[in-house]
Amino acid sequence: MLDDFFIRALVAGIGIAFVAGPLGCFVVWRRLSYFGDTLAHSALLGVTIAYSLEFNIAVSIFLISSVIALILIQLQRKTNLPSDALLGLLAHSSLAVGLVVIGFLTFIRFDIMGLLFGDILAVNKKDLFIIWFGGALILITLKIIWKPLFASTVNYELAEAEGLNPDRAKAVFTVLLAAIIAISIKLVGVLLITGMLIIPTAMARNLSDNPQKMVIFSIIGGLLSVIIGLFSSLEFNTPSGPSIIAAALVLFIFSLLKVKQTIQLKN
Amino acid sequence: MSIENNVLVKLNNVGLKQNQKWLVQGVSLQVEKGKIVTLIGPNGSGKSTTAKIALGFYKNIEGNVEKYTSNIGYVPQKISIDWTLPLRVNDLMLLTENLSDEVINESLTLTGVKHLKDKSLANLSGGEFQRVLLARAISKKPDLLVLDEPVQGVDFTGEIELYELIKELSLKLNCGILLISHDLHTVMSATDHVVCLNGHVCCCGSPSEVAKNSEYKALFGEQASQTLAIYEHKHDHVHTTDGEIKKK
Helix, strand or coil: CCCCHHHHHHHHHHHHHHHHHHHHHHHHHCCCHHHHHHHHHHHHHHHHHHHHHCCCHHHHHHHHHHHHHHHHHHHHHHCCCCHHHHHHHHHHHHHHHHHHHHHHCCCCCCCHHHHHHCCCCCCCHHHHHHHHHHHHHHHHHHHHHHHHHHHHHHCHHHHHHCCCCHHHHHHHHHHHHHHHHHHHHHHHCCCCHHHHHHHHHHHHHHHCCCHHHHHHHHHHHHHHHHHHHHHHHHHHCCCHHHHHHHHHHHHHHHHHHHHHHHHHHHC | CCCCCCEEEEEEEEEEEECCEEEEEEEEEEEECCCEEEEECCCCCCHHHHHHHHHCCCCCCEEEEEECCCCEEEECCCCCCCCCCCCEHHHHHCCCCCCCHHHHHHHHHHCCCHHHCCCEHHHCCHHHHHHHHHHHHHCCCCCEEEEECCCCCCCHHHHHHHHHHHHHHHHHHCCEEEEECCCCCEEECCCCEEEEECCCEEEEECCHHHHHCHHHHHHHCHHHHHHEEECCCCCCEEECCCCCEEEC
16 A cells, blocks of 8 residues: 555655644644744755765754754854844845755755655655654653643743753753654755644644643644645645645634634624 | 742742843851841842742742742732733633643632633732732642742732732741842831842841831731831942942
8 A cells, every 4th residue: 555655745745734633732832933934044054964864864864954954053052143143144045055065966866856846756665754753752762741832832930840840841942842843844945844844733723722722623623634735736736735734724714714703703 | 849948939039131241149048947138129120130040930049049940920110911822811821831720719719800710811909810810820829939029010919919829928927038128118027038139138127027017007906017117227338320339
């Protein structure tokens, strides 16, 4: 069954949606969209390093993204630049360096469009293993740090005063973010991974009144986006990443109708 | 807990310096089981900083903190819930501890807001929100309660009610309370010890006598005087604008 490229892409996408839902909620709650973007852009550098050193792509992206996150933390401490400027600096420079390195690696043929926007044909059986095994690890880790991470998202001082160690939870969460980017790059592409994290979550926010519901709805939203997106990618021969994100956008627009209804009910 | 004298937390001559500026310096105080200690002082006088030092937030402090409990309930000074995070009262109650439904109901009933359990936090009034925060802090039966301006944003009647509630809670739970008050001259009459801060300890003492102050009664009524007390105090020094201390 997994011999069919479309089934493989579908299984991969479903695995990613399960992980992107809960992580995406924290990205939105903690206002980390642009941070996620920066990590994702740096992933391209990870890909080129993987190719030139004949290294596993997912592991390479994971390492590079983690390094970028560490550099960011150091820059935030040692410079007087605001965070968004530092994020922009790292995002664009790592994307640029990645593309420059690709230019040098003339002996390897790169599908740049595939790297940037995802490729439905690119997912092989090994990737499926990485996505589902890595995804399960990410979810288990998130479950373990859920309490301190969530408490410090609501109020950092409260979490610290009551002995929950929010700094450790934050560091672990950054690593998880790097990990999901590493496992989803083939299907969604460098430029659109953050969309996969935040658009289904934004939809879920419109439909939920408590955090648990929001997590569940964002998983459902992600699953629907993947399924609808991949089928239309197959049908219209469009790149997989943009198709999935476009499907997520449509779902988000539908969820706005619900918001409008509740506002009318309140009035 | 130290066995001989019920001390929960003790600050020995502590200070904190940030960016070459002392936020607080030379503060000594202790909170005992069943006792209420109130910190007062003007804005920026280091009340919250002192409370945070007691909670163990800072690593590079001068002096030392002896802490004899880790079971602490905290009501922070400012807590703003972002609209991006949908949160009901019940979710907030479960924030740092896995509590049973029974315990949650019990705590919310104690602070008189059980009917709000399934309400969204965004729809609560200031007073309701403070009561929910208080319920959350007491839900795990802490040994030490640290309340940073628990009556902020509450009108005068609500303030008296909340202070009465805090007094009641301290009796029921037999915990030590470190209370920060934004008001310079009114403190809870149930307070055992008042510390007036302005970068350092300006003065400290007990407010017990002042509740009998007849002017105060005339101003706020009999009921208020049972809950609030005027802390009359004079300082032997003044703070100049550049942070120096001048003797009078």
